[in-house]
Amino acid sequence: MAKVLMKGNEAIAEAAIRAGCTNYFAYPITPQSEVAEYLAKRLPEVDGVFLQGESEVAVGYMIFGAAGAGERVMTTSSSPGVSLMSEALSYIAAAQCPAVFVNIVRGGPGLGGILPSQGDYFQATKGGGHGDYHLLVLAPDGVQEAVEMTMQAFTLAEKYRNPVMILGDGMIGQMMEPVEFRDDLKSEPSNKDDWATNGMSTRGSKKRNLVKSLFLDPAELNNNNLVLKAKYDQMKREEVQFEIYNDDTDYQVLITSYGTMSRVCRTAIDMLKDEGIDVAMFRPKTLFPFPEKAVYDAAVKESCKSVISIEMSMGQMVEDVERCVKGQRPVEFYGECGGEIPSPEKIIEIVKGLI
Amino acid sequence: MQTEIKFAGFGGQGILLSAKLLAYAAMKQGAEVAWIPSYGPEMRGGTAYCTVVISDKYIGSPIIKNPTHLVAMNRPSLEKFAGDVKPGGIVFINSSLIPVRSEREDIMELVVPVNDIAIEAGSVRAANIVALAAFAAKSGLVDLDLLKKCIKEEFAAKAKIIPMNMTAFDAGVKAAQES
Numbered sequence: 259m260a261k262v263l264m265k266g267n268e269a270i271a272e273a274a275i276r277a278g279c280t281n282y283f284a285y286p287i288t289p290q291s292e293v294a295e296y297l298a299k300r301l302p303e304v305d306g307v308f309l310q311g312e313s314e315v316a317v318g319y320m321i322f323g324a325a326g327a328g329e330r331v332m333t334t335s336s337s338p339g340v341s342l343m344s345e346a347l348s349y350i351a352a353a354q355c356p357a358v359f360v361n362i363v364r365g366g367p368g369l370g371g372i373l374p375s376q377g378d379y380f381q382a383t384k385g386g387g388h389g390d391y392h393l394l395v396l397a398p399d400g401v402q403e404a405v406e407m408t409m410q411a412f413t414l415a416e417k418y419r420n421p422v423m424i425l426g427d428g429m430i431g432q433m434m435e436p437v438e439f440r441d442d443l444k445s446e447p448s449n450k451d452d453w454a455t456n457g458m459s460t461r462g463s464k465k466r467n468l469v470k471s472l473f474l475d476p477a478e479l480n481n482n483n484l485v486l487k488a489k490y491d492q493m494k495r496e497e498v499q500f501e502i503y504n505d506d507t508d509y510q511v512l513i514t515s516y517g518t519m520s521r522v523c524r525t526a527i528d529m530l531k532d533e534g535i536d537v538a539m540f541r542p543k544t545l546f547p548f549p550e551k552a553v554y555d556a557a558v559k560e561s562c563k564s565v566i567s568i569e570m571s572m573g574q575m576v577e578d579v580e581r582c583v584k585g586q587r588p589v590e591f592y593g594e595c596g597g598e599i600p601s602p603e604k605i606i607e608i609v610k611g612l613i
Numbered sequence: 614m615q616t617e618i619k620f621a622g623f624g625g626q627g628i629l630l631s632a633k634l635l636a637y638a639a640m641k642q643g644a645e646v647a648w649i650p651s652y653g654p655e656m657r658g659g660t661a662y663c664t665v666v667i668s669d670k671y672i673g674s675p676i677i678k679n680p681t682h683l684v685a686m687n688r689p690s691l692e693k694f695a696g697d698v699k700p701g702g703i704v705f706i707n708s709s710l711i712p713v714r715s716e717r718e719d720i721m722e723l724v725v726p727v728n729d730i731a732i733e734a735g736s737v738r739a740a741n742i743v744a745l746a747a748f749a750a751k752s753g754l755v756d757l758d759l760l761k762k763c764i765k766e767e768f769a770a771k772a773k774i775i776p777m778n779m780t781a782f783d784a785g786v787k788a789a790q791e792s
Contacts, residue, residue: 263637432649
Protein backbone atom coordinates (compact mmCIF):
# COMPACT_ATOMS: atom_id res chain seq x y z
CA MET A 259 0.00 0.00 0.00
CA ALA A 260 1.20 3.51 -0.81
CA LYS A 261 2.25 5.90 1.91
CA VAL A 262 -0.36 8.23 3.36
CA LEU A 263 0.10 11.38 5.41
CA MET A 264 -1.55 10.98 8.80
CA LYS A 265 -1.61 12.41 12.28
CA GLY A 266 -0.17 10.06 14.88
CA ASN A 267 -3.51 9.80 16.66
CA GLU A 268 -5.38 8.89 13.48
CA ALA A 269 -2.67 6.47 12.43
CA ILE A 270 -2.89 4.65 15.78
CA ALA A 271 -6.67 4.41 15.31
CA GLU A 272 -6.38 3.00 11.81
CA ALA A 273 -3.67 0.57 12.93
CA ALA A 274 -6.00 -0.73 15.63
CA ILE A 275 -8.72 -1.40 13.05
CA ARG A 276 -6.27 -3.24 10.84
CA ALA A 277 -5.07 -5.28 13.81
CA GLY A 278 -8.63 -6.50 14.28
CA CYS A 279 -9.64 -4.31 17.23
CA THR A 280 -13.40 -4.77 17.60
CA ASN A 281 -14.09 -2.72 20.72
CA TYR A 282 -12.91 0.74 21.68
CA PHE A 283 -13.97 2.63 24.79
CA ALA A 284 -12.63 6.04 25.71
CA TYR A 285 -13.22 9.40 27.29
CA PRO A 286 -11.96 12.47 25.41
CA ILE A 287 -8.83 14.27 26.56
CA THR A 288 -6.28 16.45 24.76
CA PRO A 289 -3.90 15.63 23.10
CA GLN A 290 -5.36 12.33 21.92
CA SER A 291 -9.04 13.01 21.17
CA GLU A 292 -8.55 12.44 17.41
CA VAL A 293 -8.25 8.71 18.12
CA ALA A 294 -11.81 8.64 19.45
CA GLU A 295 -13.06 10.93 16.69
CA TYR A 296 -11.56 8.64 14.04
CA LEU A 297 -12.81 5.41 15.59
CA ALA A 298 -16.32 6.78 16.19
CA LYS A 299 -16.60 6.93 12.43
CA ARG A 300 -14.48 3.94 11.45
CA LEU A 301 -15.42 1.19 13.93
CA PRO A 302 -19.10 0.93 12.89
CA GLU A 303 -17.87 0.37 9.31
CA VAL A 304 -16.23 -2.88 10.44
CA ASP A 305 -19.12 -3.87 12.76
CA GLY A 306 -17.11 -2.87 15.80
CA VAL A 307 -18.23 -1.15 18.98
CA PHE A 308 -17.35 2.43 19.79
CA LEU A 309 -18.47 3.74 23.14
CA GLN A 310 -17.64 6.95 24.95
CA GLY A 311 -17.70 6.14 28.65
CA GLU A 312 -18.89 8.51 31.36
CA SER A 313 -15.37 8.70 32.79
CA GLU A 314 -11.98 7.04 32.48
CA VAL A 315 -12.77 4.94 35.56
CA ALA A 316 -15.76 3.45 33.75
CA VAL A 317 -13.76 3.04 30.56
CA GLY A 318 -11.11 1.02 32.41
CA TYR A 319 -13.74 -1.50 33.48
CA MET A 320 -15.43 -1.57 30.07
CA ILE A 321 -12.04 -2.62 28.76
CA PHE A 322 -11.80 -5.28 31.48
CA GLY A 323 -15.24 -6.65 30.59
CA ALA A 324 -14.68 -6.79 26.86
CA ALA A 325 -11.17 -8.23 27.28
CA GLY A 326 -12.50 -10.89 29.64
CA ALA A 327 -15.06 -11.85 27.02
CA GLY A 328 -12.24 -12.35 24.50
CA GLU A 329 -12.81 -9.22 22.41
CA ARG A 330 -9.86 -7.41 20.89
CA VAL A 331 -10.09 -4.15 22.80
CA MET A 332 -8.28 -0.83 23.09
CA THR A 333 -8.55 2.50 24.85
CA THR A 334 -6.58 5.67 24.44
CA SER A 335 -6.12 8.48 26.89
CA SER A 336 -3.63 10.98 28.21
CA SER A 337 -1.91 11.21 31.57
CA PRO A 338 -4.69 12.24 34.01
CA GLY A 339 -7.07 9.85 32.26
CA VAL A 340 -4.59 7.00 32.56
CA SER A 341 -4.29 7.66 36.29
CA LEU A 342 -8.04 7.10 36.56
CA MET A 343 -7.72 3.84 34.62
CA SER A 344 -4.87 2.54 36.73
CA GLU A 345 -7.08 0.66 39.15
CA ALA A 346 -8.62 -1.29 36.28
CA LEU A 347 -5.15 -1.92 34.83
CA SER A 348 -4.17 -3.69 38.02
CA TYR A 349 -7.34 -5.84 37.89
CA ILE A 350 -6.84 -6.65 34.20
CA ALA A 351 -3.23 -7.68 34.78
CA ALA A 352 -4.24 -9.81 37.80
CA ALA A 353 -7.04 -11.51 35.85
CA GLN A 354 -4.68 -12.01 32.88
CA CYS A 355 -6.71 -10.35 30.18
CA PRO A 356 -5.23 -8.91 26.98
CA ALA A 357 -5.93 -5.25 26.23
CA VAL A 358 -4.18 -2.32 24.60
CA PHE A 359 -3.86 1.01 26.42
CA VAL A 360 -2.44 4.03 24.63
CA ASN A 361 -1.13 6.94 26.69
CA ILE A 362 -0.44 10.07 24.63
CA VAL A 363 1.40 11.69 27.49
CA ARG A 364 0.94 15.34 28.45
CA GLY A 365 2.65 17.38 31.13
CA GLY A 366 1.84 16.66 34.76
CA PRO A 367 1.46 16.16 37.65
CA GLY A 368 -2.18 16.98 38.32
CA LEU A 369 -4.03 18.40 35.35
CA GLY A 370 -0.65 19.75 34.25
CA GLY A 371 -0.75 21.00 30.68
CA ILE A 372 -1.60 19.65 27.26
CA LEU A 373 1.86 19.73 25.65
CA PRO A 374 4.10 16.68 25.15
CA SER A 375 5.91 15.18 28.13
CA GLN A 376 7.57 11.97 29.29
CA GLY A 377 6.51 12.32 32.89
CA ASP A 378 4.54 9.06 32.93
CA TYR A 379 7.53 6.71 32.58
CA PHE A 380 7.31 5.60 36.20
CA GLN A 381 3.55 5.15 36.01
CA ALA A 382 3.82 3.06 32.85
CA THR A 383 6.79 0.89 33.77
CA LYS A 384 6.59 0.60 37.54
CA GLY A 385 2.90 0.25 38.15
CA GLY A 386 0.36 3.01 38.49
CA GLY A 387 -2.11 0.59 39.97
CA HIS A 388 -1.47 -1.56 43.02
CA GLY A 389 0.15 -4.94 43.36
CA ASP A 390 2.93 -6.89 41.67
CA TYR A 391 2.15 -6.36 38.03
CA HIS A 392 3.76 -4.88 34.95
CA LEU A 393 2.51 -3.61 31.65
CA LEU A 394 4.46 -4.40 28.53
CA VAL A 395 5.36 -0.86 27.43
CA LEU A 396 6.20 0.15 23.86
CA ALA A 397 7.56 3.63 23.10
CA PRO A 398 7.36 4.79 19.47
CA ASP A 399 9.49 7.69 18.17
CA GLY A 400 7.23 8.68 15.29
CA VAL A 401 4.02 8.00 13.45
CA GLN A 402 5.20 4.97 11.45
CA GLU A 403 6.54 3.27 14.55
CA ALA A 404 3.33 4.13 16.42
CA VAL A 405 1.44 2.19 13.73
CA GLU A 406 3.76 -0.80 13.88
CA MET A 407 3.73 -0.90 17.67
CA THR A 408 -0.06 -0.60 17.86
CA MET A 409 -0.39 -3.62 15.61
CA GLN A 410 2.24 -5.54 17.58
CA ALA A 411 0.55 -4.55 20.82
CA PHE A 412 -2.54 -6.68 20.16
CA THR A 413 -0.42 -9.73 19.36
CA LEU A 414 1.73 -9.21 22.46
CA ALA A 415 -1.28 -8.59 24.69
CA GLU A 416 -2.78 -11.90 23.60
CA LYS A 417 0.50 -13.81 23.71
CA TYR A 418 0.95 -12.81 27.38
CA ARG A 419 -2.70 -12.20 28.32
CA ASN A 420 -1.48 -8.95 29.79
CA PRO A 421 -2.26 -5.30 29.13
CA VAL A 422 0.16 -3.63 26.72
CA MET A 423 0.73 0.11 26.81
CA ILE A 424 1.82 2.34 23.96
CA LEU A 425 3.60 5.26 25.62
CA GLY A 426 3.57 8.14 23.14
CA ASP A 427 3.45 11.85 23.77
CA GLY A 428 1.54 14.86 22.48
CA MET A 429 4.04 15.43 19.69
CA ILE A 430 3.64 11.91 18.29
CA GLY A 431 -0.14 12.19 18.59
CA GLN A 432 -0.41 15.56 16.88
CA MET A 433 2.23 15.49 14.16
CA MET A 434 1.64 14.16 10.66
CA GLU A 435 4.14 11.89 8.94
CA PRO A 436 3.97 9.49 6.03
CA VAL A 437 2.81 6.05 7.11
CA GLU A 438 2.49 2.71 5.45
CA PHE A 439 0.13 0.01 6.71
CA ARG A 440 2.10 -3.01 5.66
CA ASP A 441 0.26 -6.29 5.23
CA ASP A 442 2.91 -8.24 7.12
CA LEU A 443 1.90 -6.42 10.29
CA LYS A 444 -1.42 -8.26 10.64
CA SER A 445 -2.05 -9.61 14.11
CA GLU A 446 -2.23 -13.32 14.84
CA PRO A 447 -5.61 -14.88 15.68
CA SER A 448 -6.34 -15.01 19.40
CA ASN A 449 -6.14 -18.10 21.66
CA LYS A 450 -9.14 -16.81 23.58
CA ASP A 451 -11.17 -20.01 23.77
CA ASP A 452 -8.74 -21.34 26.38
CA TRP A 453 -9.55 -18.65 28.91
CA ALA A 454 -12.16 -16.09 27.81
CA THR A 455 -15.72 -16.00 29.14
CA ASN A 456 -17.07 -15.95 25.62
CA GLY A 457 -19.76 -18.58 26.24
CA MET A 458 -19.41 -22.36 26.40
CA SER A 459 -21.77 -22.85 23.47
CA THR A 460 -19.85 -20.28 21.41
CA ARG A 461 -16.63 -22.22 21.77
CA GLY A 462 -18.23 -25.66 21.85
CA SER A 463 -16.77 -26.59 25.20
CA LYS A 464 -18.02 -28.08 28.48
CA LYS A 465 -15.27 -26.34 30.47
CA ARG A 466 -16.15 -23.14 32.32
CA ASN A 467 -13.72 -20.26 31.92
CA LEU A 468 -13.37 -17.92 34.88
CA VAL A 469 -11.92 -14.41 34.83
CA LYS A 470 -11.12 -13.10 38.32
CA SER A 471 -8.62 -11.15 40.39
CA LEU A 472 -9.75 -12.18 43.91
CA PHE A 473 -7.68 -14.98 45.47
CA LEU A 474 -8.42 -15.18 49.20
CA ASP A 475 -6.39 -18.32 49.72
CA PRO A 476 -2.81 -17.10 50.27
CA ALA A 477 -1.28 -20.06 48.45
CA GLU A 478 -3.54 -19.48 45.47
CA LEU A 479 -2.70 -15.75 45.43
CA ASN A 480 1.00 -16.49 45.73
CA ASN A 481 0.64 -18.89 42.83
CA ASN A 482 -1.13 -16.28 40.69
CA ASN A 483 1.73 -13.89 41.36
CA LEU A 484 4.23 -16.58 40.37
CA VAL A 485 2.35 -17.08 37.11
CA LEU A 486 2.50 -13.33 36.44
CA LYS A 487 6.18 -13.20 37.40
CA ALA A 488 6.95 -16.02 34.97
CA LYS A 489 5.28 -14.00 32.20
CA TYR A 490 7.31 -10.87 33.01
CA ASP A 491 10.48 -12.97 33.00
CA GLN A 492 9.52 -14.37 29.62
CA MET A 493 8.95 -10.83 28.32
CA LYS A 494 12.46 -9.93 29.51
CA ARG A 495 13.87 -12.86 27.54
CA GLU A 496 11.81 -12.54 24.38
CA GLU A 497 10.42 -9.06 23.86
CA VAL A 498 13.22 -6.56 24.43
CA GLN A 499 13.50 -4.06 21.57
CA PHE A 500 16.00 -1.23 21.19
CA GLU A 501 18.03 0.74 18.69
CA ILE A 502 21.56 2.15 18.99
CA TYR A 503 22.46 5.15 16.85
CA ASN A 504 26.02 5.98 15.75
CA ASP A 505 27.46 3.06 17.76
CA ASP A 506 29.93 1.98 15.06
CA THR A 507 32.19 4.83 16.24
CA ASP A 508 34.50 5.43 19.20
CA TYR A 509 31.83 7.41 20.97
CA GLN A 510 32.83 9.24 24.14
CA VAL A 511 29.32 9.76 25.45
CA LEU A 512 26.28 7.51 25.32
CA ILE A 513 22.92 9.27 25.37
CA THR A 514 19.91 7.27 26.49
CA SER A 515 16.61 8.62 25.25
CA TYR A 516 13.28 7.44 23.90
CA GLY A 517 10.25 8.66 21.95
CA THR A 518 10.14 12.24 20.64
CA MET A 519 13.16 13.19 22.76
CA SER A 520 15.31 10.62 20.96
CA ARG A 521 14.67 12.34 17.63
CA VAL A 522 16.02 15.62 18.95
CA CYS A 523 19.04 13.72 20.32
CA ARG A 524 19.55 12.14 16.91
CA THR A 525 19.74 15.59 15.29
CA ALA A 526 22.17 16.73 18.00
CA ILE A 527 24.36 13.67 17.33
CA ASP A 528 24.42 14.46 13.59
CA MET A 529 25.40 18.06 14.33
CA LEU A 530 28.14 16.93 16.74
CA LYS A 531 29.44 14.53 14.10
CA ASP A 532 29.90 17.50 11.75
CA GLU A 533 32.16 18.98 14.41
CA GLY A 534 34.12 15.72 14.64
CA ILE A 535 32.63 14.60 17.97
CA ASP A 536 31.17 11.12 18.17
CA VAL A 537 28.28 10.48 20.51
CA ALA A 538 25.98 7.46 20.38
CA MET A 539 22.39 7.07 21.46
CA PHE A 540 20.71 4.09 23.05
CA ARG A 541 16.97 4.15 22.41
CA PRO A 542 14.81 1.58 24.18
CA LYS A 543 11.71 0.74 22.16
CA THR A 544 10.38 -1.42 24.98
CA LEU A 545 10.45 0.45 28.30
CA PHE A 546 9.24 -2.69 30.03
CA PRO A 547 10.96 -5.04 29.51
CA PHE A 548 13.87 -2.60 29.69
CA PRO A 549 16.89 -3.55 27.53
CA GLU A 550 19.04 -4.16 30.62
CA LYS A 551 21.99 -6.02 29.14
CA ALA A 552 22.10 -4.06 25.89
CA VAL A 553 22.33 -0.70 27.63
CA TYR A 554 25.07 -2.05 29.89
CA ASP A 555 27.03 -3.34 26.91
CA ALA A 556 26.69 0.00 25.10
CA ALA A 557 27.76 1.94 28.20
CA VAL A 558 30.88 -0.07 28.98
CA LYS A 559 32.42 0.25 25.51
CA GLU A 560 36.03 1.31 26.08
CA SER A 561 35.74 4.68 24.34
CA CYS A 562 32.63 5.63 26.32
CA LYS A 563 33.40 7.87 29.27
CA SER A 564 29.93 8.68 30.48
CA VAL A 565 26.24 8.09 29.99
CA ILE A 566 23.51 10.74 30.03
CA SER A 567 19.79 10.16 30.03
CA ILE A 568 17.93 12.96 28.24
CA GLU A 569 14.19 13.07 28.87
CA MET A 570 11.14 15.30 28.78
CA SER A 571 10.80 14.69 32.53
CA MET A 572 12.59 15.54 35.74
CA GLY A 573 14.48 12.22 35.68
CA GLN A 574 12.65 8.91 35.41
CA MET A 575 14.18 6.50 32.88
CA VAL A 576 17.58 7.57 34.23
CA GLU A 577 16.86 5.37 37.28
CA ASP A 578 16.64 2.28 35.05
CA VAL A 579 19.77 3.34 33.18
CA GLU A 580 21.67 3.75 36.46
CA ARG A 581 20.44 0.37 37.63
CA CYS A 582 21.60 -1.34 34.44
CA VAL A 583 24.97 0.41 34.10
CA LYS A 584 25.78 -0.85 37.63
CA GLY A 585 28.18 1.95 38.44
CA GLN A 586 30.56 1.09 35.59
CA ARG A 587 30.21 4.60 34.13
CA PRO A 588 28.89 7.88 35.57
CA VAL A 589 25.23 8.32 34.64
CA GLU A 590 24.11 11.94 34.24
CA PHE A 591 20.70 13.40 33.53
CA TYR A 592 19.23 16.32 31.64
CA GLY A 593 15.54 17.01 31.25
CA GLU A 594 12.91 19.64 30.67
CA CYS A 595 9.19 19.19 31.07
CA GLY A 596 5.83 20.87 30.98
CA GLY A 597 5.87 21.00 27.20
CA GLU A 598 9.39 22.38 26.84
CA ILE A 599 11.42 20.05 24.66
CA PRO A 600 15.20 20.44 24.88
CA SER A 601 16.58 21.74 21.56
CA PRO A 602 19.43 20.07 19.65
CA GLU A 603 21.61 23.09 20.55
CA LYS A 604 20.89 22.61 24.25
CA ILE A 605 21.73 18.90 24.03
CA ILE A 606 25.00 19.72 22.27
CA GLU A 607 25.91 22.16 25.03
CA ILE A 608 25.12 19.60 27.75
CA VAL A 609 26.97 16.77 26.01
CA LYS A 610 30.05 18.91 25.37
CA GLY A 611 30.17 19.59 29.09
CA LEU A 612 30.75 15.85 29.63
CA ILE A 613 33.72 15.59 27.27
CA MET B 614 19.27 18.71 2.67
CA GLN B 615 16.40 19.77 4.91
CA THR B 616 13.94 22.62 4.39
CA GLU B 617 11.56 23.88 7.04
CA ILE B 618 8.58 26.10 6.30
CA LYS B 619 6.55 27.82 8.98
CA PHE B 620 2.96 28.75 8.08
CA ALA B 621 1.33 31.25 10.42
CA GLY B 622 -1.87 33.27 10.60
CA PHE B 623 -5.26 33.56 12.27
CA GLY B 624 -7.18 30.42 13.18
CA GLY B 625 -9.62 29.86 10.31
CA GLN B 626 -7.30 31.10 7.55
CA GLY B 627 -6.54 27.57 6.45
CA ILE B 628 -2.92 27.60 7.64
CA LEU B 629 -2.87 23.96 8.71
CA LEU B 630 -4.38 22.86 5.41
CA SER B 631 -1.90 24.82 3.27
CA ALA B 632 0.93 23.26 5.23
CA LYS B 633 -0.55 19.79 4.92
CA LEU B 634 -0.95 20.16 1.15
CA LEU B 635 2.69 21.17 0.78
CA ALA B 636 3.81 18.23 2.92
CA TYR B 637 1.57 15.88 0.95
CA ALA B 638 2.99 17.00 -2.41
CA ALA B 639 6.56 16.72 -1.13
CA MET B 640 5.82 13.21 0.14
CA LYS B 641 4.47 12.27 -3.28
CA GLN B 642 7.76 13.50 -4.73
CA GLY B 643 9.56 10.96 -2.55
CA ALA B 644 10.77 13.24 0.24
CA GLU B 645 10.65 12.54 3.95
CA VAL B 646 8.15 14.95 5.49
CA ALA B 647 6.73 15.95 8.84
CA TRP B 648 3.84 18.29 9.62
CA ILE B 649 4.05 19.71 13.11
CA PRO B 650 1.17 21.82 14.39
CA SER B 651 1.35 24.16 17.33
CA TYR B 652 -1.40 22.88 19.46
CA GLY B 653 -2.49 24.63 22.57
CA PRO B 654 -5.49 26.18 24.24
CA GLU B 655 -6.25 28.53 21.33
CA MET B 656 -9.56 30.18 20.57
CA ARG B 657 -11.23 30.79 17.23
CA GLY B 658 -9.55 33.77 15.61
CA GLY B 659 -6.41 33.24 17.71
CA THR B 660 -3.02 32.55 16.19
CA ALA B 661 -2.37 29.29 14.39
CA TYR B 662 0.95 28.10 13.15
CA CYS B 663 2.43 24.96 11.82
CA THR B 664 5.78 23.77 10.50
CA VAL B 665 6.46 21.51 7.56
CA VAL B 666 9.80 19.75 7.32
CA ILE B 667 10.92 18.38 3.95
CA SER B 668 14.10 16.33 3.86
CA ASP B 669 16.02 13.83 1.76
CA LYS B 670 16.77 11.78 4.87
CA TYR B 671 15.17 10.68 8.14
CA ILE B 672 13.80 13.71 9.98
CA GLY B 673 15.27 13.97 13.46
CA SER B 674 14.11 16.75 15.69
CA PRO B 675 10.53 17.83 14.96
CA ILE B 676 11.17 21.00 16.97
CA ILE B 677 12.22 23.78 14.59
CA LYS B 678 13.27 27.14 16.06
CA ASN B 679 14.69 28.69 12.91
CA PRO B 680 12.77 27.71 9.77
CA THR B 681 14.16 28.13 6.26
CA HIS B 682 11.05 30.02 5.11
CA LEU B 683 8.01 31.74 6.61
CA VAL B 684 4.53 32.17 5.17
CA ALA B 685 2.88 34.95 7.20
CA MET B 686 -0.84 35.42 6.64
CA ASN B 687 -1.38 38.17 9.22
CA ARG B 688 0.58 40.90 10.93
CA PRO B 689 1.14 39.28 14.35
CA SER B 690 2.63 36.24 12.57
CA LEU B 691 5.10 38.36 10.62
CA GLU B 692 6.10 40.34 13.69
CA LYS B 693 6.47 37.24 15.80
CA PHE B 694 8.34 34.95 13.41
CA ALA B 695 10.17 37.02 10.74
CA GLY B 696 13.22 37.32 12.97
CA ASP B 697 13.51 33.51 13.25
CA VAL B 698 13.90 32.81 9.53
CA LYS B 699 17.34 31.62 8.45
CA PRO B 700 19.30 34.05 6.27
CA GLY B 701 18.57 33.51 2.59
CA GLY B 702 15.05 32.25 3.22
CA ILE B 703 11.76 33.47 1.81
CA VAL B 704 9.47 35.57 3.97
CA PHE B 705 6.03 35.51 2.39
CA ILE B 706 3.87 38.49 3.34
CA ASN B 707 0.11 38.64 2.82
CA SER B 708 -0.04 42.34 1.97
CA SER B 709 -3.86 42.38 2.06
CA LEU B 710 -3.64 42.20 5.84
CA ILE B 711 -0.04 43.20 6.58
CA PRO B 712 0.86 46.85 6.02
CA VAL B 713 4.45 46.43 7.26
CA ARG B 714 7.52 44.50 6.03
CA SER B 715 10.07 42.27 7.72
CA GLU B 716 12.82 44.91 7.97
CA ARG B 717 15.40 42.26 7.19
CA GLU B 718 18.03 42.62 4.48
CA ASP B 719 19.25 39.02 4.49
CA ILE B 720 16.04 37.31 3.38
CA MET B 721 13.91 37.40 0.25
CA GLU B 722 10.50 39.01 0.70
CA LEU B 723 7.59 37.77 -1.38
CA VAL B 724 4.74 40.25 -1.05
CA VAL B 725 1.36 39.14 -2.37
CA PRO B 726 -2.11 40.61 -1.68
CA VAL B 727 -3.49 37.17 -1.02
CA ASN B 728 -7.00 38.07 0.17
CA ASP B 729 -7.63 40.47 -2.74
CA ILE B 730 -6.54 37.84 -5.25
CA ALA B 731 -8.73 35.21 -3.56
CA ILE B 732 -11.79 37.48 -3.61
CA GLU B 733 -11.22 38.11 -7.30
CA ALA B 734 -10.95 34.34 -7.85
CA GLY B 735 -14.32 33.78 -6.17
CA SER B 736 -13.94 33.62 -2.39
CA VAL B 737 -11.70 34.96 0.33
CA ARG B 738 -11.69 31.43 1.73
CA ALA B 739 -9.27 30.46 -1.05
CA ALA B 740 -6.65 32.85 0.38
CA ASN B 741 -4.65 29.95 1.78
CA ILE B 742 -4.52 28.33 -1.68
CA VAL B 743 -3.33 31.61 -3.26
CA ALA B 744 -0.58 31.84 -0.65
CA LEU B 745 0.41 28.20 -1.04
CA ALA B 746 0.57 28.49 -4.83
CA ALA B 747 2.60 31.71 -4.74
CA PHE B 748 5.01 30.34 -2.16
CA ALA B 749 5.40 27.03 -4.00
CA ALA B 750 6.08 28.85 -7.27
CA LYS B 751 8.73 31.09 -5.70
CA SER B 752 10.44 28.40 -3.62
CA GLY B 753 10.36 25.64 -6.23
CA LEU B 754 10.01 23.09 -3.42
CA VAL B 755 7.39 20.99 -5.17
CA ASP B 756 6.14 20.46 -8.70
CA LEU B 757 3.19 22.82 -9.26
CA ASP B 758 1.11 20.33 -11.28
CA LEU B 759 1.57 17.74 -8.54
CA LEU B 760 0.54 20.27 -5.91
CA LYS B 761 -2.59 21.08 -7.92
CA LYS B 762 -3.40 17.39 -8.07
CA CYS B 763 -3.01 17.13 -4.29
CA ILE B 764 -5.44 20.04 -3.82
CA LYS B 765 -7.98 18.35 -6.08
CA GLU B 766 -7.63 15.13 -4.06
CA GLU B 767 -8.04 17.03 -0.78
CA PHE B 768 -11.26 18.65 -2.01
CA ALA B 769 -12.57 15.50 -3.73
CA ALA B 770 -15.60 15.37 -1.43
CA LYS B 771 -16.40 19.02 -2.19
CA ALA B 772 -15.94 18.92 -5.97
CA LYS B 773 -17.95 22.13 -6.39
CA ILE B 774 -15.21 24.29 -4.93
CA ILE B 775 -12.35 22.78 -6.98
CA PRO B 776 -12.61 25.08 -10.04
CA MET B 777 -12.56 28.21 -7.87
CA ASN B 778 -9.53 26.91 -5.98
CA MET B 779 -7.76 26.13 -9.26
CA THR B 780 -8.40 29.71 -10.41
CA ALA B 781 -7.02 30.92 -7.09
CA PHE B 782 -4.00 28.64 -7.47
CA ASP B 783 -3.16 29.94 -10.96
CA ALA B 784 -3.59 33.53 -9.80
CA GLY B 785 -1.24 32.87 -6.90
CA VAL B 786 1.42 31.42 -9.21
CA LYS B 787 1.06 34.42 -11.53
CA ALA B 788 1.42 36.86 -8.64
CA ALA B 789 4.64 35.17 -7.54
CA GLN B 790 6.06 35.23 -11.05
CA GLU B 791 5.27 38.94 -11.43
CA SER B 792 6.60 39.97 -8.05
